[in-house]
Amino acid sequence: MKEQLVAICGAKHVLTGTDTDPFATDISGYRTAQPLAVVRPGTTEEVAAVVRLANDLKLPVIPVGGRSGLCGGAVGEAILISLERMTAIRDISADARTAVVEAGVILSDIHDAAEAQNLVFPLTFGAKGSARVGGFLATNAGGSNVLRYGNTRDLVLGIEAVLPTGEIVDLMSGLHKNNSGYDLRHLLIGSEGTLGIITAAVLKLHPKPGAYATAMIGMQRLTDALPLLNEVQRETGGQVEAFEYMPQSYIDDHVALNAAHKPPFDQPYPVNILIEVGALAPRDCTPDDTGEIPIVGHLEEILARYLENEMIDDAVVARNEAQRKDMWSRREAAAEIATARGVRLTNDVAVPLDKIETFLTRADATLQEVDPGATTSVVSHLGDGNVHYTVFPTRADDALKDRIMERVEDIVLDLRGSFSAEHGIGTAKLSSMARRKDPAALMAMRAIKVALDPLNLMNPGKVLPPE
Template sequence: MNAPPDPQAKALAALASAMPEGMLLTADDDLLRFSRDWSGDHYARPLAVARPRSVEEVSALLRHCNAEGIHVVPQGGLTGLVGAAVASFPSGEVVISLERLNKVRSVSAIDFAMVVEAGCILEEAKTRAEAADCILPITFGAQGSCQIGGNVATNAGGFNVLRYGMTRDLVLGLEVVLPDGRVWNGLKTLRKDNRGYDLKQLFIGSEGTLGVITAAALKIFPRPTQIETALVGVESVEKAMELYARARRECSDLLTAFELILRGGIEIAMRSPAAMGDPLSSPYPVYVLIEVSAGGRVDLRALLEGFLGDAGDIVLDGVVASNRAQAARLWMLREMMVEWQGRGGRYLRTDVSVPISSLAAFVSDALAALKASHPDALPVTYGHVGDGNIHLNIVPPEHMGPEEMEALFHATEEVIFDVIDNHGGSISAEHGVGKVKQQAFLDRADPVALELAGRIKDALDPKHIMSEGRILAARNARGHD
């Protein structure tokens, strides 16, 4: 007696026959690199991987998947940390990799705008902007592998949010393929357009749940001719915030970055063989990495040195980079800290925000609560002061078993989130919700906001084929038919 046909195999065979040759990957070896994100914590084998080369191919793919009820998940550079882009729906998903849609379509130094396809690597887009004597200011450690579509879909943040805003603030227009295969062409570079609803905002930060972003029109800015960087030591987070308030007034809009690092983070960075010892003459409880940038005739170095000199009542010690190589070494401390905190194995990543005025109190309260509840865990605290975003990560004690570690991560995350709630903050400032933070998000979400979000999802993706179970609960878990 013959076995009944496998519905998934039948659906994939139909999909393969409907797509151009070479677009669909199904072999296990081919699927491997699309199965795990950067964190290493999220792994799942997709049913198949589609690699379209044009918006027309994305449209044809989604039209077929929608008609056949095949679940899909868009995927960029897999640098996310919340499980949003890894195939994980129970009935299986087809990954839509945007890596072949990687062109920079245009760069205009008059419009100060560029149009970039979703699969373009962020660093390549930044290089193309620089060739036009401009900058694309989205900047963070993963820029050598993350893709523009993923940056938009997750509303990426980074080091320069203080001056330039989140990715949302840089998007002028989008090209999006809807779940039914229709193409919404909102790709424009207008700075002012007040014709009704701003539909692009629905897709920015939607984490692939409402459609596939295939291209974005982005703001670019004149490239600074001067950049000055300093690292200073202060006695407390409160003093760092006092310094920040002064910097915002005295350095004005020339202030590009103001990064907070507690001493524990510096010590972790110094574990790297690339580190060159303690960055200042003595250790300090708290460090601030400051960057200012400008063009034109501003004497930027005199501005920064004058500001730091006048802040002698706060700054205990510091160094101003004498050249770009020294500035790069100061920034390397920030990057080495992120890399080396995980060298011993897994650790808990949190990505929270509070009102800037509450940042010092939040750090104090959170560290005190963690010390009281889990004194053996190592908290690593750093963040972007200018936007109230703190990464308070938890490194477990050595030789802790997997189950014990999971229990520790869950418990310490709840401690941190409870403190966030007390300060009116957000459990996700940059990384998004995905699947990892979904329950914590749903537990705290306003019921009206959830209802409205569900209606938007139902309207744009009535068959719920797009990234189902990310951000919002899957439809069957929400009580729908």
Template sequence: MIDRIADIVGAKNVLTGPDLAPYSVDISGMRRAVPLAVARPASTQEVSDLVRLANELRLPVLPVGGRTGLTGGGVGEGALILSFDRMNAIRAIRPEARVAEVEAGAILSDIHDAAEAHDLVFPLTFGARGSARVGGFLGTNAGGSNVLRYGNTRDLVLGIEAVLPTGEIVDLMSGLHKNNSGYDLRHLLIGSEGTLGVITAATLKLMPKPGAYATAMVGMKSMSDALPLLNEVQKATGGLVEAFEYMPDSYVGNYLQLSPSHRLPFEDRHPVNILIEIGALAPRDCIPGDDGAIPVVSYLEDLLGRYLENGLIDDAVVARTEAQRREMWARREAASEIAGLQPVRVTNDVAVPLDLVETFLTRADATLQRVDPGATTSVVAHLGDGNVHYTVWPVTTTEAGKDAIVEAIEDIVIDLGGSFSAEHGIGTIKLGSMARRKDPAALSAMRAIKRALDPNGIMNPGKLLPPSNL
């Protein structure tokens, strides 16, 4: 079997035995499973050959990117792992058409750099951008900090190429903005977490690079003071807010714990800390002030000054240099590191309507103390999307206890009209939630689609779709 894999990709591109160690645990360190082998294909044809072989032999196939996913998707017992590190080309940047053609193994930050060289941006971004690869962020329909302005991954993809579970290659690499020709297999594969096929390449949308950023940290007493700020800036700028991130004081405390030498945003501590970033195109870098149009940084300074005077906020710092801006972002992007301060976490990646985030947090904190007294949290939110990462450091050590926390948080989310799975996907850790919370007719349609496209069930079994007995 290994020989036949080696025949396709070459012996030196097949990992087995001790080389499988890094592939046998996921990024959280909490989930382990030993694969059969890792194959490193160099072309779509090799991927096709590998999948065809796996389908013949009924081998489970797990395509992986940077393995930075947070829901247990990165490991698979007995699986043939397809690693895309050799298929990492940025095939083309077409600035006129504002598209990038990339292979599944291209790294997000490399795409950022390639686009910037043409004064364009690929606006998807999150902490793991230096490792995350195309196949991974398409497979999970990754979100991140700029969804508020630019949408999720799927909103940034014009076309894909993929290998179906039969080994057939589908070429849907359109760069066109209008292309209505049958069911949208692109959107079906995006977010399917490798359970319906293997994405091998994509055509991505690029956007004009903002010529000026205005970035600030704002301290205030309660979250109900934050939304009016967001709404006013959105209105004044016509929707140019790129990020609106929430960090409670406990997050700031945790950040200090990570390293006591870290600089804090303010001298005083505040219950609510907001990172706001506006991205203005240079020519549009004019927002009506009292004396006519003013640059976006001055606009934000004036606005926050006014809010301070009126007591609507308690503190504010606007970044004056790129280094200051990066420092603000580093604080926000330490979230996974902070969550990792405790070896055992119960993660809850949820979304609620924007104006109910505060309600959610109040109820979640109270509920948590009832379900698992003494548990602590690391909370951070893409507030502009209503997306809260409510990470619990539990006292309970039993699986049942941890499940009870998840269920209790979900109860609140569902009650508030929210989603139990916002941007990280289902993987293995949310299978119970899918079984409990997803519309049953939708679930059965998903299962029917899975059976239709992957009759032998070889594609990433055990992920995304809960077993029917759950």
């Protein structure tokens, strides 16, 4: 096998034995498995050649990006195809507002390239410095700006992919209207590498807001947060980019992790909200004679009104980019905070916006029933109804972890939510899929998997639970 891989990609780009160790797990540490080999193809044709070889040898393949996934999707005993060398940003068109990128491009590099054209690629999350195009498309990553711009799939106009049989499919359209058969783009996005390997994409860019108004808000009750979000949306005409919730325990954990980080307020509050408004119209963004940016003043006015009515307790508005970055760095440390505390299980759930407090109250009570003494770390994309309810059980016991997860799912389903909001399934959520996914939908997914990957070689054992 190694010889044949070397013939395709060159000796420098084929790793075997202990050289593959760094690929045996991902950031989540959720799962460990020694790869059969790691190859680093430099072109789509090389990816296709590796897949055809795997077909000949009947060996499984797994596409690998930045290994920042949280569900073990890119780990396994297989030929790992790392896209890390395919890092070309082939084109950025300011007129068409599109970026044509290869699968190995790192998210923050797209941010920089777009910004240079006064545009943004709005997808963002903590792992932006390591996550790569192929990975965040394969998992349909979410993050903090979904509220305004949608999930990854809403930001993709076209893709190129290698199918499980080694065929290359070219759907690299940059058009906004293209109805020509089944939407294979949306089928591959979110399929976690089980239906093919995404090798390139045409991404949608948006105009860069001329000014941001960003604030931290301290308050007593989560139920008061939603009316505030709705009011800022109404006043700004729907320009809220992010609305993030951090409980006091999250703030404490963050400070504990790094003493240089200060808490946002002099005194602690149960509910801490990070809000960001991105303004586009010139009259919202152009500083007035006093240097004040209108949108910042507008947000301050709204918050002053809420302070006066005692609906919030405190608020700090970022006065410059450094203060804004500081507010965001706290929110983006979520994975770091959870990782630092060791054995855990992550519940990545979504519920209707007005049900988040209910969910948290019920989940906490249930947890103490199932595993008295277990602790949690909570952070939420509140504007999307997406809660990361991370549990630290009292002992490392897989049966206990699964029992906790099942009970949390019960609450989520009772509230008409989703057991898997933005991280995907991988292997971490296979039992949830088996328990909770609509049976006819599972049946259809299995039929599609068999149709496109008859030998079951493409990231086998992920997404679809065993029958």
